[in-house]
Amino acid sequence: MSEVLVKQIHEASMKILEQAGIRFHHPDALKVLKEHGVRVESGIAYFTEAQVMDWIGKAPATAKIYADDPQYDVVLGGDRSWNAPAAGPTQILETDGTLRPANMADFVKMLKLYEANPSYSINGGVPCQPEKVPEQWSTLLLLYSAFLHSRKSIWSGSGNYEQMEAVIELTKLRYGVTDEELKAKPRIMTIVNTDTPLQFDINMTETMLTFLKYRQPLCVAAASMAGTTSPVTLGGTLAMANAEIISALVLAQMYAPGAPVIYGSQSTNADLRSAAIAIGSPEGALCYKYCGELAQFYGIPSRAGGCLTDAKQLDVQAGYESMLTYYACREGKVNAIFQSAGILNSYLAASFEKMITDFEVIDFADRYLKEFEINDETVPLELIKELGPGEQYLTEEHTLEYCRMETLTPNISARGPMADPAGALKRNIAKRMGKLLDSYQPPVIDKSVLDGMRNLLRSHGISDQDIQNMEID
Structure with a gap:
């Protein structure tokens, strides 16, 4: 079907x-x-x-991003899914329910959590939009901070020709490469969005053409809202979003034949009681799933979805919506799953506790989708015959040998007897977050490289104070 x-x-x-x-x-x-x-x-x-x-047909079937540490190189395409950071929330929900503007300390803390989580090979971008970052050079400064804090594959924000050329120059300085070396081994990817309905704007075009010029992986994504910016029917929304995405990808191949491109969609529906976007809806989940399937139809990599919710706080709604939207991406074999941790309130807010719970969602989905084997070791017939009816397997050597391989041990889920079950989840989230932050390892960057990047930032009129704000630990 x-x-x-x-x-x-x-x-x-x-x-x-x-x-x-x-x-x-x-x-x-x-x-x-x-x-x-x-x-x-x-x-x-x-x-x-x-x-x-x-x-x-001229677009390649895969898009590779080379990381500072080769173990985090990413190859988008085929059936594999890669988790990627949140993008764009301007507010942080504190543990006590307080909502406040995001700041640079939040941004860096998020980078560290993604960096320390082995389920991620992609970092950077805009996991939150911190206040007091100069607007004109926000993309460049946040990319600089990502370079300072991550050894993984990096994605960048968007901008005009001048801003994107600066992004490319900073990338070349970070990795010590020439134009041709950067084209041969891409180091960053970006995402541009269509202007639904049926438009493509100035800034997105300039981002797109700059990345294509240097042959860095480019994702074109639509974000239609069924009932407001696209037909209320799911079929109409998917068809219109697909038309927008494909038109821009055709332009991309005309401008730079064979350049790596990615088919993206964050399309969903609006809740017509208020006209508000509904990112955690079943209709949204179907859009994310079919993003992956349409990309496979065209033979190119995909990006969609994430652990998405319209919930205003970390509650049961956040849980069931995030699990549905993330699993839909995996079912559709979406290659790059951005927005995969931390999102609340329809992209407007992020929460560190939500990040940790979404990490658990990812672990659960990974285990559910992992095939199990039937062989003489996994079906120990001799042991079954030896123990016979009514015996236990807890203390058997076979159990000790396979328990960590066969069953997922959750990091935060509350199981078994405990003195304070109501507070168990909260404690486990804090413990998991602390362990990840303690295990974080920053990249080692030569002073000459740091000086070169700082000088580039200064050449664009960025103050030393603004540069130092990006360097906080």
């Missing part, structure tokens, strides 16, 4: 691209499209199915 639906979504999207078209606001995008035979009228580009399939 999924294969049939994917084909139907594709066919509907082709009609949208041919008959409704996509408005591209940047003249550079329109120039590329016209030069490659796309019909453009009044800034709206109309694509034929033949054009779409020809150019999408």
Whole structure:
């Protein structure tokens, strides 16, 4: 049934691209499209199915990001899912329920938690948007902080041509590479979003063309809201979002044939009682799942979803919505699962306690999806015969040998008898967080590299105080 639906979504999207078209606001995008035979009228580009399939076919099936530590290199594509940080919340929910603006200490603490968790090979980006960071150079400064705190594969925010060229220069300084070396071994990825409905804006175009120029992996994502910015029907939303994504990916391949691109979607529905976005909904989960399946249809990597919730605090709603949306990504074989830890209140807030519970969701999903074996060792017939009816297996050597391999030992779940069951989860979350922070290891960076990066920041008018704010431990 999924294969049939994917084909139907594709066919509907082709009609949208041919008959409704996509408005591209940047003249550079329109120039590329016209030069490659796309019909453009009044800034709206109309694509034929033949054009779409020809150019999408030039995109590689995988996208690789090289980390500072090679054990964290990431290859997006195929059936493997990679967890990636949250993106964009401006507020932090404290343990006592207080909501406050995010700051740089929060940003760095999040980087450390992702860094210390072995379930992650991707770090950086904007796990929260800290206040008091100069807006013009926020993407550059936060990337600098990520470079200082992570050895993993890094993703970057977006911006205009000047800001993105600075991002590329900082990346080259961090890894000591030339333009050609960076193109040969990509070091960062980014995400650009369509401007739903059926548009692509100026800033996203400049981010996109800069990353393509240097052949760094680029994700194009739609974030349609069924009922407000797209048709209320799931089929209509998926078809329109797919048309937006595909149009930008076609542009990408026309500009830089063979450059690594990623199919992304955070589309979901609106709750029509208030018109508010509903990121933890079953409809959203289906959008995230079909993102993965549509990307596989086109033969390119995917990005979607995460542990998403509209809950305002860490409660039962946060739990069931996050488990559903994360598992939908895994079921759809989404390659890069951003927003995979910490999100609350429809992307507006983050919580450290929510991060730790989402880490547990990831562990549970990993175990559930891990195949088990049937062989002479896992079905110990001789032992079963020897013990016979009515005996126990707890003290058997076979149990001791396999217990850690066969069963997941949760980090925070409250099980068994305890004196204070009501407070057990809270204590376990704090304990898990403390262990991760204690195990954090920063990258080792030569002073000459640090000086080079600082000088680049200064060359863009960034003050020493703002630079120092990024360097907090």
